[in-house]
Amino acid sequence: MNEANDELAFEPHEEELLSRVAWHYYHDGLTQSEIGERLNLSRIKVSRMLDRGRKMGLIHVHINSSYGGCFALEARLQEIYGLDEARVIPAQETGNINDRLAEAASQYLMGRLKDQEMLAVGWGATVMGTLQRLARTLSYRDISLVSLTGGVSAYIEGVASGRSSQNVHLIPAPLVVSQENIAEAIRAERHVVEVMSMARTANYALVGIGAVADEATLIASGYASRSQFEIFRRQGAVGDIIGIFYDQNGEPLDLPFHKMLVGLDFGALSAIPQVIAAAGGPKKIDAIRAAARGGRIDVLITDEPTAQAIIEKDQA
């Protein structure tokens, strides 16, 4: 605060000197001592001038990369929603967005997973892609996999096939069944109970975020119908995580559909130390924003335009 009103105006000569010092330092690669000798200044003074130059914004560092702009967004996301971490991948017209998110997510997890740890996985296209990319790492590095919901086995088997299958625990059931009492019965099965309680002990959860849109994977794979989605939307649903639909504040709705799910609920999900979500694309803006606002996730991996849109909505 004290230096905030520190004279912003200084001698023109001072300005020139400062920029000269900055030039020598940053562009010519001279040391502060060398600059001092050359311009008859004490080394310490040169140091202070550079410091001042930086504080005043006279010296500006530009990161000349398509990633550059993303870091600012990451910082904002973390700040606004209290995320542990955010990853934003650069905008790019070409290429499937889910593939690129999966790539980023798998990279993130690779750097994060330690031996002996357990990763719980949800349901969705992005999650599947991530697991495919992770497959090799998982088998090399004694990492266990467990499913958060039913319906995962379909794609996870190919991924974790072979050697390390003893470390893979799946809920042997579909994601959604047709009747509430059937779901109850399945959830009571001993093996299902075991896997679900194991999932509660996972170190990380990897989930996708679904939009309430006709293109949703839930509809494409026959777990839900368009008319159901229309009803969900009327009730205020903006998105889903592991099959549970929530409103714009990230609060889970009370839907009959939820009673037919086989998998963990939001309470159990939140108990997992770190919930990592990978999702992006224009359709998912509201879904992601609500999840973040509601504290449903700890780590968000998304793309640049989506991040921008989310932040803008919470700006006002």
Next chain:
Amino acid sequence: MNEANDELAFEPHEEELLSRVAWHYYHDGLTQSEIGERLNLSRIKVSRMLDRGRKMGLIHVHINSSYGGCFALEARLQEIYGLDEARVIPAQETGNINDRLAEAASQYLMGRLKDQEMLAVGWGATVMGTLQRLARTLSYRDISLVSLTGGVSAYIEGVASGRSSQNVHLIPAPLVVSQENIAEAIRAERHVVEVMSMARTANYALVGIGAVADEATLIASGYASRSQFEIFRRQGAVGDIIGIFYDQNGEPLDLPFHKMLVGLDFGALSAIPQVIAAAGGPKKIDAIRAAARGGRIDVLITDEPTAQAIIEKDQA
């Protein structure tokens, strides 16, 4: 110099990591050790990544121009010669002056070039250095490159190698040929005509300014002989731009040499909205001064002693 053209291409993931490191270092003010911890890298590796980032031009330090530079001299140059802009870099005995000018020029252009724009480039050591520094920006930011003369391909290819080569248009010919009729024939070639007419549509032209001295790059690279230069000097030549020699008022001379050039003439050059020249050093004082007086250039990037000398000569 030698390692300047070591592989400019690297893994996308590598680049992301590098950008992230740079961001933490320069924007968040973290130390290299802290970054290492955070990203699971050894401190030394972080240090090396930063080094590489700087060398590759991924990290750029910009010194705010409104304060930076050598104010008084810049203002005087603009005033006396009616330049759009002047950049003067501080004096320094050691270090290659061309490298420092190239640094300044690339910085200027980076701040100026917008997407979809086209930059036409001339011939010379400083231009080459500038392009090397710009390479990264150019490929990222949909900017087209076109040559103003022949003989450019030799050094531009390494620069624009790889991805964005569809945006690079070179005159496929040497700068100077041995006979007038050969030059005529080349200039009539369809492809050459095309590139030259494209060059006329460029938004900016980046050129060097050559002195009529034995050290000239034109002589060093075998395009002209000392005896030719001696003759040019007798005829009143004080400098050249894209191979065209002019007198002390910046008026092009009528030399046979010019008829053997493959490239644009002064009329076409002036038609480009902004002609940017980067040149400095004691040998080039008269050449630069004449170019400025004759209105051959719109933007001048030079060094302090040279600027001083030029102004002094026009003071009296």
Next chain:
DNA sequence: GCGCATCGTGATCATATGATCGACGGAAAC
């Protein structure tokens, strides 16, 4: 297969940098 060169890595150490502290000097208050 066996050197051989090359590269990337981390360890060690010299150097560069910036934080802290006391001293000096000028300006305002008394």
Next chain:
DNA sequence: GTTTCCGTCGATCATATGATCACGATGCGC
């Protein structure tokens, strides 16, 4: 005039940084 406050300066020292070295992995040619 003195005193006190404030800012600046340089000395000292802890830390951050980058240069050098040595090692192990990888790839190449013999």
